[in-house]
Amino acid sequence: xxDTPYGKIVxxxxxxxxxxLVQLLGLCPLxxxxxxxxxxxxxxxxxxxTLIASNVSVSFIRNxxxxxxxxxxxxxxxxxxxxxxxxxxxxxxxxxxxxxGIFIPLIVTNCAIIGRAEAFASKHTIPKAFVDGLIMxxxxxxxxxxxxxxxxxxxxxxxxxxxxxxxxxxxxxxxxTLIEDYRGFLLAILPxxxxxxxxxxxxxxxLVDDRLEKRAARRAEALREARA
Amino acid sequence: xxxxxxxxxHMAPARSVNRVMGQVLLALIPGTAAMTWYFxxxxxxxxSLAVTVALACxxxxxxxxxxxxxxxxxxxxxxxxxxxxxxxxxxxxxWWVTLVGVGFAMVMAKHLYGGLGxxxxxxxxxxxxxxxxxxxREMTLWLSPSVIAELNLSLxxxxxxxxxxxxxxxxxxxxxxxxxxLDRMQTGVGLAHPISEIQTSxxxxxxxxxxxxxxxxxxxVGGLWLLKRRVIGWQIPVxxxxxxxxxxxxxxxxxxxxxxxxxxxxxxxxxxxxxxFIATDPVSASTTPRxxxxxxxxxxxxxxxxxxxxxYAEGVAFAVLLMNMMVPLIDHYTQPRVFGKTAAGKxx
Numbered sequence: 001x002x003d004t005p006y007g008k009i010v011x012x013x014x015x016x017x018x019x020x021l022v023q024l025l026g027l028c029p030l031x032x033x034x035x036x037x038x039x040x041x042x043x044x045x046x047x048x049x050t051l052i053a054s055n056v057s058v059s060f061i062r063n064x065x066x067x068x069x070x071x072x073x074x075x076x077x078x079x080x081x082x083x084x085x086x087x088x089x090x091x092x093x094x095x096x097x098x099x100x101g102i103f104i105p106l107i108v109t110n111c112a113i114i115g116r117a118e119a120f121a122s123k124h125t126i127p128k129a130f131v132d133g134l135i136m137x138x139x140x141x142x143x144x145x146x147x148x149x150x151x152x153x154x155x156x157x158x159x160x161x162x163x164x165x166x167x168x169x170x171x172x173x174x175x176x177t178l179i180e181d182y183r184g185f186l187l188a189i190l191p192x193x194x195x196x197x198x199x200x201x202x203x204x205x206x207l208v209d210d211r212l213e214k215r216a217a218r219r220a221e222a223l224r225e226a227r228a
Numbered sequence: 229x230x231x232x233x234x235x236x237x238h239m240a241p242a243r244s245v246n247r248v249m250g251q252v253l254l255a256l257i258p259g260t261a262a263m264t265w266y267f268x269x270x271x272x273x274x275x276s277l278a279v280t281v282a283l284a285c286x287x288x289x290x291x292x293x294x295x296x297x298x299x300x301x302x303x304x305x306x307x308x309x310x311x312x313x314x315x316x317x318x319x320x321x322x323w324w325v326t327l328v329g330v331g332f333a334m335v336m337a338k339h340l341y342g343g344l345g346x347x348x349x350x351x352x353x354x355x356x357x358x359x360x361x362x363x364x365r366e367m368t369l370w371l372s373p374s375v376i377a378e379l380n381l382s383l384x385x386x387x388x389x390x391x392x393x394x395x396x397x398x399x400x401x402x403x404x405x406x407x408x409x410l411d412r413m414q415t416g417v418g419l420a421h422p423i424s425e426i427q428t429s430x431x432x433x434x435x436x437x438x439x440x441x442x443x444x445x446x447x448x449v450g451g452l453w454l455l456k457r458r459v460i461g462w463q464i465p466v467x468x469x470x471x472x473x474x475x476x477x478x479x480x481x482x483x484x485x486x487x488x489x490x491x492x493x494x495x496x497x498x499x500x501x502x503x504x505f506i507a508t509d510p511v512s513a514s515t516t517p518r519x520x521x522x523x524x525x526x527x528x529x530x531x532x533x534x535x536x537x538x539x540y541a542e543g544v545a546f547a548v549l550l551m552n553m554m555v556p557l558i559d560h561y562t563q564p565r566v567f568g569k570t571a572a573g574k575x576x
Contacts, residue, residue, distance in 0.1 A: 185328075186362040196336070 004124065006131060013135030020143035020198075021205045025112035029103050030144055031194040035155070038162050040148030041141065042096045043103060046085055048137025050107050051116060053081040055133030058121040065122075074117045075108075082108045096165040112140060143201065150197045155189035157182030245344070248510070249304035251459045255450030256311060256505065262446040263315065266373040266439035269386040270319035275311055277323060277390070278330050282310030285334035293339065305344050309333055312352035312506060316498065316545065317359065318369045320381075320389045325366050329355035349552045350512045353545045360545070372406040373439030376430055379404070409437025410497045410541040413488055422485040436495030444500040451504025463517055465503040467524025468531075469494055475532040487536065499531060502544035512552045519555075519562035526551045 019025050026047070033043045057077045065073055086104045089097045097104065107113070116136055121129040153159055163174040187193050264271045286306040290297050313330050333355030341347045360367050374380050381389065381396070381404070388394050395401065407415070409431055416426035426432075435441040454460045472493055479487035493499060498506070507513060507527050514523035527547045534543025 183363070186364075187358055190361065192361075 004120075004128065006128070009128065009132050010135050013132060013139045014142070015139070018143065018205075019112040019115075019136050019140040021202060023112065023115065025115055026110040026140060027198075029106060029110060030140075030147065031191065031198065033100060033103050034144055034147040034151055034194055034197070035189055036152045036162065037145055037148040037160050038096070038166050039099060040144040042089075042093065042166055043100055043107075044137070044141025044144040046089065046100075046104060047107055047110060047113070048134065048141055049085055050078065050081050050110075051113055051137040051140075052130060052133035053084075054078045054113055054117055055121040055129040056126055057081070058117040059124060059126045059129035062122045070118075070122065071114075074114055074122075078113050078117070079108050093166060099162075099165060112136065147194065147197050147201060150200075151188045151193050153178055154185050155187075155193060156184050245303040245305065248459055249308050251457060252308055252454060252505065253304060253311065255454045255459075256315070256447075258450050259443055259447035259501065260311075260315065262443045263319075266375065266443060267319040267371050268374060268381050269383040270321075270371075270381070270390060271314070273386055273390055274314040274317060274319065274321060274326060278310035278314035278326050279307050280310075281327055281330040282306040282313075282334055285331050286339075289335055289339035289343075293343075295343070300344065303344065306334060309338070309352045309355075313355050315501060316352070316356040318367065319371055320369055320386065322366055322393055323391050325359050325363055328362070329359040331355075332358045345511055347511055348555070350506060350509045350548055353506060353548050356545050357549060360540075368407075368411075369401060369405050370408050370411075371404055372431075373437075376438055377404065377406075406431065408497065408541065409440055409492075410535060413492070413496075414535070414541045417486055417488075423488055424485065435491050436497075440497070441495040444495045447500045447504065451500065454504060454508075460504065460508040461517070461520055463520035464508045464513060464524035464527075467521045468503040468507055468528040469499065471525040471528030472499060472532050473528075475529055476536075479536070493532065493535065497535075497542040498544040502527070502531070502548060506544065507548050507551075512548075512555065514555050514558045514562070516559055516562040516564055518564070519558040522558050522562065523551050523555065526554065 013019075017023060020027070020030055029043055029047070034040045054074070054077055058074055061073075082105060085107070086097075089100075089104060116132060120132045124132070149159060152161060157177065157179040159176040159178060160174045164172045167174070188197070260271065260275065283301065283306050286301055287297060290300055310330050313333060314326070317325065317329070333351040337349050337351040337354035338344065338347045371377065379399075385396050388396075395404070412429060412431060413423070413426060417423065431437055433439070433441045436444060451460075451465060455462055455465070473490040476488065476493040477490040480489050503524070507524060514520050527544075530547035530550055531543045534540060534546055538546075540546065
């Protein structure tokens with residue numbers, strides 16, 4: 001199991017085994033915090049950090065943990081990592097911390113993290129576990145940001161609203177108003193918008209996969225004909 | 229006893245989707261005419277706009293899905309969905325609200341689920357709930373019924389109001405709009421006014437609200453005609469209005485000063501329209517006879533609960549959608565016994 005090449009780790013994390021779009025893990029924060037791009041990015045990065053730290057720690061102790069007690073130990077590790085990140089965010093991104101609220105401590109319960117610890121980090125070396133955590137986190141963040149952008153653009157007609165919560169006062173100008181005098185489309189900001197948006201993203205991914213598969217099949221067919 | 233038998237051939241009348249839909253549309257005409265009488269030309273403009281948008285979206289989605297245009301677009305189901313949506317929204321609803329609502333209904337609620345026959349939710353009600361939640365201000369712009377309104381908009385004036393959002397000079401929205409009777413009732417009861425006092429306002433009539441009661445009666449006429457033609461079954465309308473009457477009657481008997489009378493509940497808002505035209509949608513409603521009774525009763529009970537304790541003054545759309553969700557469960561447990569088998573499905 002230790003021979004997963006780096007290329008496959010990256011491709012899986014970003015696309016073929018994406019935490020949000022394929023494994024459908026961590027849907028609670030994904031649906032709840034994707035109201036704006038900035039919130040999505042904040043939570044996505046916090047999750048990525050947690051994934052990296054927990055993956056590396058789990059991989060580090062993988063030869064000494066008895067299988068009977070591995071789950072409680074993973075939970076302890078993840079909980080400590082999340083607590084540290086929560087305190088750090090409270091110190092350095094206080095306003096964003098207030099906006100994200102309960103969803104930062106709730107990263108502990110994000111199944112994607114314990115899922116990676118169990119399925120990958122406990123069977124791979126530290127460098128590979130690190131890359132897997134990073135890429136899985138980025139894959140999750142990308143989906144979160146895509147959903148956030150969709151909901152923010154349709155819901156309130158802006159992008160990067162309240163960017164100063166994350167990047168400091170200098171970033172206030174980052175906010176892009178897509179449509180002037182937009183009346184707002186509340187549905188996109190409310191929970192149903194998150195479910196519908198995620199459904200559309202899933203459908204889009206399946207459509208792309210379907211097209212890719214068909215194209216590959218056509219190519220193989222053409223190759224066979226050319227040979228014959 | 230003699231049973232009279234007609235000689236052969238025993239032919240059933242042709243039942244096709246567009247025949248059924250056409251009869252439902254026909255039955256909507258008296259109620260729609262009454263609505264136009266009480267709320268002005270805006271109703272007719274909304275209906276034509278919504279039907280046009282519905283047909284355009286239907287055609288677009290059929291093209292995208294690579295389906296044949298003709299059998300689907302002429303089955304009148306899109307026309308009916310658009311029409312019902314237009315009856316649910318206020319008479320001077322801005323054009324873009326109709327566009328968003330009907331577009332959502334046809335694209336998301338109908339075709340993304342597989343088109344006519346596969347949609348678990350009533351498309352018109354999905355569209356209405358989407359705009360109700362998203363544009364709360366526009367959705368409260370109900371007009372005073374024409375019989376008590378000081379001025380009524382002409383056809384061109386209604387046209388400008390819907391498409392340009394402009395009212396004739398010297399008029400403001402506050403001058404022509406008025407809360408619906410259900411709204412007044414909910415606000416009044418919320419402020420602890422006794423119902424006998426609330427109902428002294430000129431907006432209340434004999435049965436429900438002024439105008440609204442007649443609209444309800446005309447929809448009832450259309451609905452009864454549908455029943456007589458056997459286009460819809462009796463179970464859903466009877467169960468829905470029965471449950472609404474029973475529940476509201478019970479609470480009304482307990483305290484008529486805080487709970488409105490059953491007559492008011494039945495003849496206000498969209499109760500009758502909902503009972504005969506919306507909840508009876510053959511696709512999204514329950515399909516077994518017993519299931520239809522449960523489905524209708526559920527809608528009626530939810531309407532009463534939402535109107536009495538909910539955040540919205542009217543609850544037909546929410547009630548129908550909530551019960552749509554229950555349909556697979558209801559249908560599963562109310563399967564009629566198949567001839568030759570026991571109730572448990574074993575060979576008998």
